[in-house]
Amino acid sequence: MSNKRPPRRSTQLIHHAYKPPAGFKSVVPGIHKASTVIFDNTVALRARQWKDKTGYTYGLHGTPSTFTLEERLATLEGGLQTLLAPSGLAALALVDMALLRAGDEVLIPDNAYGPNKDLARGELAQWGITHQFYDPLRADQLAALITPKTKLIWLEAAGSVTLEFPDLIGLLRVARQHPHVIVALDNTWGAGLAFDAFAFEQGDGQARGVDISVHALTKYPSGGADVLMGSITTRDEALHIKLKMTHMRMGLGVGGNDVEAILRGLPTLPLRYAAHDAATRQIALWWQSRPEVSQVLHPALPESPGHAHWAQTCNAAAGLVSVVFDERYSPAQVDAFIDALILFKIGYSWGGPVSLAVPYHLPSMRTGADVPQGTLVRLAIGLEDPQDLIDDLAQALVVLQAN
Missing domain, CATH: 3.40.640.10 (Type I PLP-dependent aspartate aminotransferase-like (Major domain))
Structure with a gap:
């Protein structure tokens, strides 16, 4: 019989003999985290x-x-x-x-x-x-x-x-x-x-x-x-x-x-992408009826630049729509519109569950001569009910008119 003393508990916590049985399967892949990888020899x-x-x-x-x-x-x-x-x-x-x-x-x-x-x-x-x-x-x-x-x-x-x-x-x-x-x-x-x-x-x-x-x-x-x-x-x-x-x-x-x-x-990516797409098309069409904006930018709209290329190439249109406000509205008025939004939050990025709004100053971003005039607001449409989002946009436009 060996008289070798077993490792102390602090060492056993690191070099433990237990190995879980093989063969475990689940819907979600196992997650492995490592900097060091161990080799047998x-x-x-x-x-x-x-x-x-x-x-x-x-x-x-x-x-x-x-x-x-x-x-x-x-x-x-x-x-x-x-x-x-x-x-x-x-x-x-x-x-x-x-x-x-x-x-x-x-x-x-x-x-x-x-x-x-x-x-x-x-x-x-x-x-x-x-x-x-x-x-x-x-x-x-x-x-x-x-x-x-x-x-x-x-x-x-x-x-x-x-x-x-x-x-x-x-x-x-x-x-x-x-x-x-x-x-x-x-x-x-x-x-x-x-x-x-x-x-x-x-x-x-x-x-x-x-x-x-x-x-x-x-x-x-x-x-x-x-x-x-x-x-x-x-x-x-x-x-x-x-x-x-x-x-x-x-x-x-x-x-x-x-x-x-x-x-x-x-x-769930295909399901979410389709939901973003459908809601954004509904909201883009609603924007086309609004007198406050001079241009609605969304590839699926026939009036949007490059629509023919989109129709030739794509079967979907993602979850972004940009609107260019009429030049009679100052950047400060457009900011007031954004600040009045409730469901739409102010923040960069897109693709998440929450809808976002961000204003842009296009002359500082583009070198071309055909840059749209007026303040542009990019909307990232989330997974909220699209009618609730339209109601939110409509109530914020009231504030735009008041400023």
């Missing part, structure tokens, strides 16, 4: 591979939970590989950093997400990377801008805030004439549901798509307005590895609790 330590998801080496390189989420998102987006990033903006930045070098140029739609444009003006410019902004409704303008320096073209559908829907098919046709150019799409609005980013029907019997789809999982996949995360999805293995190595060198990771929240939200 030094041979396994040296042989373990993480790039192709055949094994685990360190928490930043993947866990069963992050691998599960990445695979489900790749299916959602129509891709083959996905990387996770701490936010949608981090995912956009990672694409730029992985693919652009000093002397290169990136082309960005003028109505793109503001921080993506700011990144080009700031850090990319400091690194010797130039940029130009183009009109996403004019494929001919994009064609005129592409040079041998152009290495990356960003697309965004629909456009940030003003919601113009780009000529995706025309823009892709132009880009595909230049094999040295990679095309990346901010696909947050579409959420992998409104259209297939990797296979747009071209009218010639072929389906061509983007090289990279970036998604702010903060929005619709989460659905709870409580998680920050982004994803980068591709169909080309070499491009994926290039992005993945920059991802590794930057030390980008996501928390297990956040992964759990996204995994919990994904099964």
